Amino acid sequence: VTCSWKRPMKTARWWSAAILLLGLAVPGADGRPNKEGFGLPPYRPVVRFRHKDGIPESLRIKGFVGHNGYPGPCEHKYCGLGRHCVVNHETGQGECKCLDHCKPHYKPVCGSDGKLYQNHCELHRASCLRGHRITITHSEECFYKDDNCRLSDYRRLKTKVLDLHDKRYMGSHLHGAHKDNMAARKQLVDMMLKRFDADNNGQIDASELSQVIKQEGLSKDFSECTLFDLLKYNDVNDDEHLTKDEFYTAFDVYLLTLPDDQKVSVTTVTVGQSAVLTCAITGERRPPIQWKRNHQYLNSLNLEDINDFGDDGSLYITKVTTTHMGNYTCHADGYEKLFQTHTLQVNGKRHIVFT
Numbered sequence: 001v002t003c004s005w006k007r008p009m010k011t012a013r014w015w016s017a018a019i020l021l022l023g024l025a026v027p028g029a030d031g032r033p034n035k036e037g038f039g040l041p042p043y044r045p046v047v048r049f050r051h052k053d054g055i056p057e058s059l060r061i062k063g064f065v066g067h068n069g070y071p072g073p074c075e076h077k078y079c080g081l082g083r084h085c086v087v088n089h090e091t092g093q094g095e096c097k098c099l100d101h102c103k104p105h106y107k108p109v110c111g112s113d114g115k116l117y118q119n120h121c122e123l124h125r126a127s128c129l130r131g132h133r134i135t136i137t138h139s140e141e142c143f144y145k146d147d148n149c150r151l152s153d154y155r156r157l158k159t160k161v162l163d164l165h166d167k168r169y170m171g172s173h174l175h176g177a178h179k180d181n182m183a184a185r186k187q188l189v190d191m192m193l194k195r196f197d198a199d200n201n202g203q204i205d206a207s208e209l210s211q212v213i214k215q216e217g218l219s220k221d222f223s224e225c226t227l228f229d230l231l232k233y234n235d236v237n238d239d240e241h242l243t244k245d246e247f248y249t250a251f252d253v254y255l256l257t258l259p260d261d262q263k264v265s266v267t268t269v270t271v272g273q274s275a276v277l278t279c280a281i282t283g284e285r286r287p288p289i290q291w292k293r294n295h296q297y298l299n300s301l302n303l304e305d306i307n308d309f310g311d312d313g314s315l316y317i318t319k320v321t322t323t324h325m326g327n328y329t330c331h332a333d334g335y336e337k338l339f340q341t342h343t344l345q346v347n348g349k350r351h352i353v354f355t
């Protein structure tokens with residue numbers, strides 16, 4: 001008996017549910033089949049039912065919900081971190097765009113570009129805007145990165161980095177050679193350039209520097225300066241990359257040349273005339289030219305007769321006398337091994353003899 005009266009109740013409920021469904025299904029205006037193709041017309045009332053107050057504007061902008069309540073072009077589009085899908089109103093398609101802004105909250109992270117970001121979102125957004133990958137580095141490098149790196153500390157850092165690479169990666173017969181041999185130094189710096197430039201595009205960016213810092217364990221050694229300071233001091237054109245030239249400059253590699261036939265140059269001057277001795281050592285970013293006579297630096301002596309060294313480093317003797325005869329040598333500051341010898345010959349005044 002108990003069973004017999006319970007069943008009709010159930011049936012009655014089922015019927016009322018069916019009527020409700022029919023009521024929803026019948027007034028299908030455009031009767032578009034849904035994605036599964038079951039031909040169940042309009043989807044719209046269900047959506048309306050879910051969002052009683054209409055479709056939230058945020059969902060519409062994001063394209064999760066199309067403008068009639070149909071699934072929007074962004075519904076299943078995942079754009080990745082720092083981006084979101086936006087409906088292009090001309091094409092009706094969903095497009096990935098960089099986030100306009102992040103929710104402001106402060107949970108700083110270090111980016112592989114050596115910068116400190118307010119939070120993860122800001123990092124990914126920056127990465128999107130700049131169009132290159134910035135990863136989160138799990139170290140505190142960038143927290144310490146500030147303006148405390150002085151030039152003297154920076155030089156010390158570079159010397160340490162050179163020595164470290166010299167020890168780790170150069171053949172033992174070359175150890176220390178970079179200190180006074182330009183060819184050896186260039187060899188070492190070329191090797192470093194290759195190691196630093198992980199993606200082999202001929203330039204070094206912050207994320208590559210960050211990798212070197214990690215790989216070589218450099219983050220702990222230097223309290224005030226980090227390898228990122230290479231970008232601060234040596235990124236001359238400010239494009240956030242180090243070119244080969246900038247890298248060479250950073251590590252004092254100068255490709256100086258002196259043609260063999262100019263190793264010795266003879267200049268003959270008459271007493272009372274002026275003389276200009278030009279140093280034939282050339283090279284991009286050539287350090288200042290130093291002149292020596294009898295093992296004495298002339299640049300720092302305040303001589304009255306030899307007081308103009310010109311923009312190009314040439315030696316200028318205002319009024320030559322016989323005391324100026326002899327050898328002068330020039331070299332680029334710091335590279336004494338490559339020098340040019342100028343021999344100055346002085347003729348006595350020619351007397352015109354009347355007969």
Ligand SMILES: *[C@@H]1O[C@H](CO)[C@@H](O)[C@H](O)[C@H]1NC(C)=O
Nearest residue numbers: 263264326327328341342343
């Ligand atoms: C000057 O230099 C030339 C070339 O190196 C050398 O032959 C000559 O002996 C030098 N003269 C003096 C006085 O040092």
